[in-house]
Amino acid sequence: EVQLVQSGAEVKKPGESLKISCQVSAYTFTSYWIGWVRQMPGKGLECMGIIYPGDSDTRYSPSFQGQVTISADKSISTAYLQWDSLKASDTAMYYCARHRITGSARYFDHWGQGTLVTVSS
Amino acid sequence: QSVLTQPPSASGTPGQRVTISCSGSTSNIGSNIVNWYQQLPGTAPKLLIYGNDQRPSGVPDRFSGSRSGTSASLAISGLQSEDEADYYCAIWDDSLGVFGGGTKLTVL
Numbered sequence: 001e002v003q004l005v006q007s008g009a010e011v012k013k014p015g016e017s018l019k020i021s022c023q024v025s026a027y028t029f030t031s032y033w034i035g036w037v038r039q040m041p042g043k044g045l046e047c048m049g050i051i052y053p054g055d056s057d058t059r060y061s062p063s064f065q066g067q068v069t070i071s072a073d074k075s076i077s078t079a080y081l082q083w084d085s086l087k088a089s090d091t092a093m094y095y096c097a098r099h100r101i102t103g104s105a106r107y108f109d110h111w112g113q114g115t116l117v118t119v120s121s
Numbered sequence: 122q123s124v125l126t127q128p129p130s131a132s133g134t135p136g137q138r139v140t141i142s143c144s145g146s147t148s149n150i151g152s153n154i155v156n157w158y159q160q161l162p163g164t165a166p167k168l169l170i171y172g173n174d175q176r177p178s179g180v181p182d183r184f185s186g187s188r189s190g191t192s193a194s195l196a197i198s199g200l201q202s203e204d205e206a207d208y209y210c211a212i213w214d215d216s217l218g219v220f221g222g223g224t225k226l227t228v229l
Binding site for chain 2: 035037044045046047049050059061095097102103104105106107108109110111112113114
């Protein structure tokens with residue numbers, strides 16, 4: 001069974017750095033793109049960016065370019081989302097999700113359980 | 122503000138048929154395939170419909186999707202209390218996912 005297991009909730013102060021993870025199992029990590037999706041409190045879903053672990057090709061949504069870094073470690077089948085300097089506005093639930101292509105259809109077919117990031121002084 | 126417009130809320134009674142719309146333009150829905158996600162309270166989103174009208178394994182056939190022109194719809198027939206959730210339409214545009222604003226479905 002395909003699984004994406006995310007790291008636990010984090011409480012940080014503004015200006016601190018953070019790296020959260022998404023470890024996958026039961027499929028070939030390097031053969032599928034993985035995306036990160038933000039959900040701010042009480043709000044909708046926003047795609048932040050995606051990475052192809054096979055060659056680390058990474059695409060960012062314009063809203064998140066320069067604000068976060070997406071990376072992957074093939075040796076442990078894990079994708080990461082990191083911030084160098086957190087802001088209170090980064091407080092949100094963050095989901096990783098596997099991207100799949102079926103014919104012309106592209107979609108997120110499996111999701112992690114989410115990592116809650118709280119940034120507060 | 123998403124380029125994909127959904128009504129913020131919808132409601133229905135058990136057994137009823139409910140539809141949720143997702144409207145866009147020729148540059149998004151009009152030229153891309155639509156997917157739908159269900160997010161039950163306090164849980165991660167789940168893929169409900171992909172490829173405009175395809176159901177993943179395990180999704181009941183009460184759920185159906187369609188696309189016409191610059192709009193898409195999700196229909197839920199035989200509404201059940203456990204269908205109370207947020208529903209999001211989404212497309213894949215220029216290598217990135219784009220979600221609608223979401224519709225909160227209440228089962229009365």
